[in-house]
Amino acid sequence: MHPLQSAGRAPDLTAAHHLLRHAGLRPTRPRLRLAWLLFCQGPRHVSAEMLASEVAATGFAVAQGTIYNALNAFARAGLVREVVIDGERTWFDTHVAPHHHMVDAAGHLHDIPADVVSLGNLPPLPAGQEIASVELVVRLRPK
Amino acid sequence: MHPLQSAGRAPDLTAAHHLLRHAGLRPTRPRLRLAWLLFCQGPRHVSAEMLASEVAATGFAVAQGTIYNALNAFARAGLVREVVIDGERTWFDTHVAPHHHMVDAAGHLHDIPADVVSLGNLPPLPAGQEIASVELVVRLRPK
DNA sequence: ATAGCTGCAAATGCTTTGCAAGGCC
DNA sequence: GGCCTTGCAAAGCATTTGCAGCTAT
Numbered sequence: 001m002h003p004l005q006s007a008g009r010a011p012d013l014t015a016a017h018h019l020l021r022h023a024g025l026r027p028t029r030p031r032l033r034l035a036w037l038l039f040c041q042g043p044r045h046v047s048a049e050m051l052a053s054e055v056a057a058t059g060f061a062v063a064q065g066t067i068y069n070a071l072n073a074f075a076r077a078g079l080v081r082e083v084v085i086d087g088e089r090t091w092f093d094t095h096v097a098p099h100h101h102m103v104d105a106a107g108h109l110h111d112i113p114a115d116v117v118s119l120g121n122l123p124p125l126p127a128g129q130e131i132a133s134v135e136l137v138v139r140l141r142p143k
Numbered sequence: 144m145h146p147l148q149s150a151g152r153a154p155d156l157t158a159a160h161h162l163l164r165h166a167g168l169r170p171t172r173p174r175l176r177l178a179w180l181l182f183c184q185g186p187r188h189v190s191a192e193m194l195a196s197e198v199a200a201t202g203f204a205v206a207q208g209t210i211y212n213a214l215n216a217f218a219r220a221g222l223v224r225e226v227v228i229d230g231e232r233t234w235f236d237t238h239v240a241p242h243h244h245m246v247d248a249a250g251h252l253h254d255i256p257a258d259v260v261s262l263g264n265l266p267p268l269p270a271g272q273e274i275a276s277v278e279l280v281v282r283l284r285p286k
Numbered sequence: 287a288t289a290g291c292t293g294c295a296a297a298t299g300c301t302t303t304g305c306a307a308g309g310c311c
Numbered sequence: 312g313g314c315c316t317t318g319c320a321a322a323g324c325a326t327t328t329g330c331a332g333c334t335a336t
Contacts, residue, residue, distance in 0.1 A: 026309085026311085026315065026316075028310075029309085030317070030318095048300080061318095063319065064319090065303080065317080065318070065320090066318070068302070069316075070316095084227060084229055084280070086227055087230055087232075087325085088299090088300080090230050090300085090301080102266065104268075104272060110266060113266075116265060117261075118261050118263070120258065120260070120261070121259065122259060123245065123255060125283060126247050126248070129248050129284065129285060130283065130286045131283060132282045133280075133281070133282045134279065134281050136260070136277065136279040136280075137277075137279075138265065138274055139274070139275045139277075139278075140272040140273065140274060140275055141273060141275040143271050143272055169334085169335060171292075171334075171335075172292090191325080192325085206293045207325095208292080208293070208326085208327075208328080209291080209292055209293070211325090211326060211327070213291095215326095230301090231325085232325065232326095233326080
């Protein structure tokens, strides 16, 4: 039996292992756990807090700071993308290709395909600068 | 001479006074100062910190907490609009009609007219919810 | 008079950091 | 072995809040 299994299930960490290797990140125990949750399992949109409770639910303890460090490392490596939704917390999206988001009344995120948005003529950009990203957020409220 | 003037200049606070009255906000001394800076003078996009240093520059002391309280009160009254740009700080925009933003490499905001953006078919909204706002942010970087 | 503000300082809440111990190559 | 990570706790920041004293109305 593999030492990393949780109650009853023995998650297959090989995929997560390859992902991390390929991204140039050391496959440490906490990172394997997190990568497994992010890429082989659950939701696409997570906050540090959500990820922390998901890990906890699998029976493993990962320090708060480690979750932030790992998430930032994943983002730097391009495995996840930081998404700005509000000032309350930082969201990470495992879907890294350009697209947009809808925030429902419960605070959950939903993807909006990139091609739903089209841009006309933008005001002139400052000299020597180019577009780094275009992100749209549609906020919903109860009717 | 009006008691609210600063070194050399005597700002005309009557416009600010009317604005506040009309919005149902008591025209107190700090609020008059801030409203004057926001609506009769300077930039359209401010953070609490920027506004604080602008006030300080006019020779008046306004408590940090009061700046936040006032800004939030202005936002509640519809005089300014909160804009989410990044997780670092909260921005307020004196331009309250729907429009979008461009963030240049120096972190400054520029307006993008609402009609530059057009939306195709959004994914279905959750039942009982409607669109509250649509905001787009274009981030720039050095070329 | 009195409900609403201000100032000040303490409290929050998310995120980062410092450092010693441990793990990966 | 050496460098990167983890854990833990402390530090940081932007923002909020509690409370006593002031101020518009």
